[in-house]
Amino acid sequence: MTPPPAVAADRTTLLARASAGEPFDLIVVGGGATGLGTALDAAARGFATLLVEAEDFAKGTSSRATKLVHGGVRYLAQGNVALVREALRERKLFLDNAPHLAQPLAFLVPAYGLSGRLVDLPFYGAGLAIYEALSGSERLGRVGLLGRRAALAAAPGLEPAGLAGAIRYWDGQFDDARFAVALARTAIRQGACVLNHCRVERLLIEQGGVVGVGIEDRETGGRFDVRGRCVVNATGVWVDALRQLDEPGAADLVAPSQGVHLVVDRDHFPSPAAMLVPKTADGRVLFAVPWLGKVILGTTDTPQTEIPLEPRPLAEEIDFILAEARRRLAAPLTRSAIRSAWAGLRPLVKPAGGGTSTQRISREHTIEISPHGLVTVTGGKWTTYRAMAEGVLAACFAQGLLPPRPAGVTRHLRLCGAPAAGAATVPLADPPGPHLYGAEAPLLAALPGADRLLLPGFSEAMVRFAARHELARTVEDVLARRSRWLFLDAAGAASAATPVAEILREELGGGFDAAASAAGFIRLAESYRVAT
Numbered sequence: 284m285t286p287p288p289a290v291a292a293d294r295t296t297l298l299a300r301a302s303a304g305e306p307f308d309l310i311v312v313g314g315g316a317t318g319l320g321t322a323l324d325a326a327a328r329g330f331a332t333l334l335v336e337a338e339d340f341a342k343g344t345s346s347r348a349t350k351l352v353h354g355g356v357r358y359l360a361q362g363n364v365a366l367v368r369e370a371l372r373e374r375k376l377f378l379d380n381a382p383h384l385a386q387p388l389a390f391l392v393p394a395y396g397l398s399g400r401l402v403d404l405p406f407y408g409a410g411l412a413i414y415e416a417l418s419g420s421e422r423l424g425r426v427g428l429l430g431r432r433a434a435l436a437a438a439p440g441l442e443p444a445g446l447a448g449a450i451r452y453w454d455g456q457f458d459d460a461r462f463a464v465a466l467a468r469t470a471i472r473q474g475a476c477v478l479n480h481c482r483v484e485r486l487l488i489e490q491g492g493v494v495g496v497g498i499e500d501r502e503t504g505g506r507f508d509v510r511g512r513c514v515v516n517a518t519g520v521w522v523d524a525l526r527q528l529d530e531p532g533a534a535d536l537v538a539p540s541q542g543v544h545l546v547v548d549r550d551h552f553p554s555p556a557a558m559l560v561p562k563t564a565d566g567r568v569l570f571a572v573p574w575l576g577k578v579i580l581g582t583t584d585t586p587q588t589e590i591p592l593e594p595r596p597l598a599e600e601i602d603f604i605l606a607e608a609r610r611r612l613a614a615p616l617t618r619s620a621i622r623s624a625w626a627g628l629r630p631l632v633k634p635a636g637g638g639t640s641t642q643r644i645s646r647e648h649t650i651e652i653s654p655h656g657l658v659t660v661t662g663g664k665w666t667t668y669r670a671m672a673e674g675v676l677a678a679c680f681a682q683g684l685l686p687p688r689p690a691g692v693t694r695h696l697r698l699c700g701a702p703a704a705g706a707a708t709v710p711l712a713d714p715p716g717p718h719l720y721g722a723e724a725p726l727l728a729a730l731p732g733a734d735r736l737l738l739p740g741f742s743e744a745m746v747r748f749a750a751r752h753e754l755a756r757t758v759e760d761v762l763a764r765r766s767r768w769l770f771l772d773a774a775g776a777a778s779a780a781t782p783v784a785e786i787l788r789e790e791l792g793g794g795f796d797a798a799a800s801a802a803g804f805i806r807l808a809e810s811y812r813v814a815t
């Protein structure tokens with residue numbers, strides 16, 4: 284199979300294009316799932332598109348998800364069938380368009396007779412049967428009732444004492460930050476200008492309308508203005524800062540809520556299937572998900588007032604997850620088992636919102652258009668990023684900000700690195716390695732350092748690939764989001780910081796401060812470790 288041509292995502296060229304003075308049709312602020320999906324859709328429809336990300340792609344909430352591609356069973360309980368149906372349709376497209384980064388996964392809902400949970404089985408079984416029925420032809424696998432022995436065979440590592448059986452259902456899982464990078468590269472391939480480490484610090488407002496943005500290049504401190512017919516604020520939990528540049532004093536739209544995940548070694552739950560605890564002590568759900576050779580446990584839901592770039596897990600959140608997981612896993616689980624702990628902020632939309640909006644469409648996500656024409660989109664979930672992007676463009680058309688062009692161009696648009704249809708992929712549950720590069724593995728193998736491992740399954744060539752083709756600019760970009768070591772094993776990741784910095788110095792040239800980049804990452808990795 285011939286790999287697709289490599290896209291040289293050269294930052295200097297992209298910056299020169301952004302600052303050349305040519306106006307864009309659409310300027311998207313924020314390089315998470317929402318912004319990247321919108322930029323890709325707009326570029327694929329032929330609009331001149333610029334995306335500006337202040338840090339790195341998926342630095343915000345979009346690298347901190349539970350990694351599920353799902354319809355949202357909980358909306359069924361609320362009777363929101365249309366929303367679940369849409370998410371299930373999107374789930375299938377998500378998996379089809381990036382099979383190297385998103386795949387089906389079996390989930391077991393265990394039932395414990397001794398705790399009285401056995402009575403819940405028919406309830407959950409019926410709900411999941413409806414979930415499967417709503418999937419229609421996009422079903423990923425059959426819902427089934429497993430007896431005790433079959434449940435333990437399907438999910439070794441479940442606590443056997445009192446286990447009566449389990450329900451098995453199917454959803455998807457993915458690598459969120461790598462998916463974001465693939466979206467960025469695919470958008471570039473479709474003609475978009477996509478920049479990371481560039482911050483929008485001002486809105487240009489003329490004659491009562493937003494006509495562009497003022498940008499700071501965080502690497503050089505250089506500043507320039509860019510004009511556009513339409514500006515989309517896709518800055519996640521940070522949308523209010525930009526909204527308030529447009530409308531000083533506008534009431535906040537977002538109420539952040541923190542979700543924490545813990546990562547432990549696979550021997551604590553050596554199962555190819557994930558586990559869902561449907562009702563924790565606080566009445567929510569908890570997942571144990573095999574991912575890249577480790578297991579992710581989570582999550583929590585803690586209202587926050589601050590919105591830092593690096594939210595930190597609270598001690599009580601860590602203890603809560605450990606206590607809930609201990610009830611369902613056979614292996615002992617203590618703080619010393621935790622390899623990495625990370626938190627993300629959900630951009631929950633306040634019911635009554637603020638501002639003097641002319642338009643607000645509220646479903647799971649919200650799209651708001653201000654009197655000056657700033658389009659703000661927030662909320663929702665990774666799974667539905669593509670449909671949200673279509674919603675954003677439809678809102679721009681409806682408001683007369685852009686001339687309408689037909690939707691649906693991204694439905695079957697395969698992302699960068701996707702192997703040919705039908706080609707085999709390595710399960711995401713397996714340890715990381717060059718297979719994550721999918722169809723681009725031959726390009727990777729041809730780079731210097733393919734044989735020199737910096738961590739198990741992570742080579743010098745992967746760093747070079749990240750710098751040359753994936754817009755990685757710092758040690759953190761490489762070890763947190765081009766590879767996922769920070770999220771899998773914070774101490775291991777820190778040990779690779781200096782060699783990664785040295786390779787980046789060769790790739791990025793004299794302006795790159797290798798020592799500062801490595802030291803900054805080592806400090807960050809320390810904060811992902813949990814004191815025992």
Ligand SMILES: Cc1cc2nc3c(=O)[nH]c(=O)nc-3n(C[C@H](O)[C@H](O)[C@H](O)COP(=O)(O)OP(=O)(O)OC[C@H]3O[C@@H](n4cnc5c(N)ncnc54)[C@H](O)[C@@H]3O)c2cc1C
Pocket residue numbers: 312313314315316317318335336337338339340341342343344345346347348349350351352353481482483484517518519520521525540541542543582626627628629630661662663664665666667
């Ligand atoms: C704990 C948790 C678990 C989740 N699990 C799942 C899951 O399993 N499946 C699922 O489908 N969804 C899940 N979600 C939801 C999903 O992760 C989010 O809906 C999604 O990532 C939000 O993306 P976003 O692009 O809107 O925001 P973000 O990813 O936060 O992106 C916003 C970006 O804007 C940038 N930015 C901010 N200000 C500026 C500026 N002035 N200039 C330029 N850039 C700026 C930030 O740096 C950031 O990168 C989960 C969410 C949480 C919190």
